[in-house]
Each structure stands twice: as C-alpha cells, then as structure tokens.
Amino acid sequence: MSIEVRQLSFRYGKKAALKDVDFSLESGQFCALLGPNGAGKSTLFALLTRLYAMQNGSIVLNDLDLQKHPTQVMQQLGVVFQQSTLDLDLSVQQNLAYHASLHGLCGTQARLRIAEELQRMDMSNRAHDKVRALNGGHRRRVEIARALLHQPSVLLLDEPTTGLDPKARKALNHYVRQLCADTQLTVLWATHLIDEILPEDRVLLIHQGQLLSSGTGHDLCELSNKQHLADAFEYLTQQTDTAA
Numbered sequence: 001m002s003i004e005v006r007q008l009s010f011r012y013g014k015k016a017a018l019k020d021v022d023f024s025l026e027s028g029q030f031c032a033l034l035g036p037n038g039a040g041k042s043t044l045f046a047l048l049t050r051l052y053a054m055q056n057g058s059i060v061l062n063d064l065d066l067q068k069h070p071t072q073v074m075q076q077l078g079v080v081f082q083q084s085t086l087d088l089d090l091s092v093q094q095n096l097a098y099h100a101s102l103h104g105l106c107g108t109q110a111r112l113r114i115a116e117e118l119q120r121m122d123m124s125n126r127a128h129d130k131v132r133a134l135n136g137g138h139r140r141r142v143e144i145a146r147a148l149l150h151q152p153s154v155l156l157l158d159e160p161t162t163g164l165d166p167k168a169r170k171a172l173n174h175y176v177r178q179l180c181a182d183t184q185l186t187v188l189w190a191t192h193l194i195d196e197i198l199p200e201d202r203v204l205l206i207h208q209g210q211l212l213s214s215g216t217g218h219d220l221c222e223l224s225n226k227q228h229l230a231d232a233f234e235y236l237t238q239q240t241d242t243a244a
C-alpha cells in the first residue's frame, strides 16, 4: 500500500473543509482527485505535504505515519503545487540545481539526476534556457522533473494543467501517465476537469469536503446510472448540494 488516509478532517475555524476522508492508493497507481472548486483538494494536499498541521485522522505513506516520521515521509513525496514556484530569471538547470541542493544532492550526483529527469521529460535541450523563455506546458514539465529529483515514490499534482491550452493539457496528462506506467510511481492528480480522466482510472470524487466515491470512472457512472463521466460527476455533486 502506498498511501493510506484515515478519518481525515480539517476545519478553517468553523468552516469544515474535509470531513472524515478515507482512502488508500496502491503503489504505481494513477489516481485522479476530482472535485469542483472549493471541494477540499488543496486542503488535502496541504495536509499530505505538512503545510498544515493535522487536526484529526491519520496519513500513512509506505507504512510510515506522517505525524511520527515526518522527515522520512516527506522524502517519499514529490509535489507540484497549483501555482508555479519556478524562478523565471534562472535557467532550467539552475532552478533544478537549487532544488536538488535542498534535498542534499550536490555536484556530479545532482547533475546526473537533473540530466535524467530532463531527459525523461523530453526537456534536455532546454536545460540552459531561462524559465521565462519556456511556454506553460514546458514550465510544468520542469516542475515535474524538479519534484522527481529526489526519487520519491509518490507524486502529488494539484491542478497541474491550470493555465495551459487544451493541447498542452493533454500532453502533460499523457506524460504523467507514461511516467506512472514506466516507473512504479504513485500519482495523485487533482483536477476539476473531466477530460483529464479516463473511465478506467481510479477516481476519488470529493465535494464539500466529503469523499463521495473512490472507485474507477466506470464505477462512478454505474453508481449514478449515467453513461458518461461528466454526467455522473454533475449528478453526484448536485445530489450532495441538494442534501446539504
């Protein structure tokens, strides 16, 4: 088991952002975290990455409890946040070298890891370009390469296609799926866009802080008696709105 989240709840003051969220992911699985704006996706990521202190529940990654073994767990995690955090005026190589040094990778070791990840992302020929010169899709690829430098077993991506055009969105989605298939990386891909999800994908459907379903896209359709994922998503989220 790669990630186990149990009874995870979180409040911003009186506002409940996550309510008893429970799920587990197998190693090497591509899983979509699907939810409309305000569903609780970023809050979940902030808890998984220790940006926020946990209030209730538990998070276990590769059998290590996040609260008991924070350093070891963070070494297993790679993260691409919703907002880009690359320095536009540094080159791709410089951005990656800085991040590598934060993970204790220096000199030849860092250069090797950077070269490997840029090659995997098909970005080797852009290593010495300033990030400012890259288009949005390529910047995202650099962020993924950066997140993988320390060879984590789990990659979290929070709405990674924000601001990309449809072609770049599709390409990035394809890259990450390929990565998942080629390595044993576990991927949690947060999105509110149905077209980034395949019917056979594992999908965690979250709405108003509650996990509504955790099967495949096909299961979602069956659960809601709809043929298409988009209709199932609309139906299930509307049902919760009506019940609230």
Ligand SMILES: Nc1ncnc2c1ncn2[C@@H]1O[C@H](COP(=O)(O)OP(=O)(O)OP(=O)(O)O)[C@@H](O)[C@H]1O
Pocket (backbone or CB within 6 Å): 012, 015, 016, 017, 035, 036, 037, 038, 039, 040, 041, 042, 043, 044, 192
């Ligand atoms: N700092 C905060 N203070 C108070 N409420 C917050 C705060 N951050 C988020 N919320 C609320 O918590 C809920 C969950 O927000 P969150 O950002 O986790 O959702 P999301 O699914 O990531 O949405 P988006 O797709 O818009 O990023 C929302 O109702 C949001 O308004």
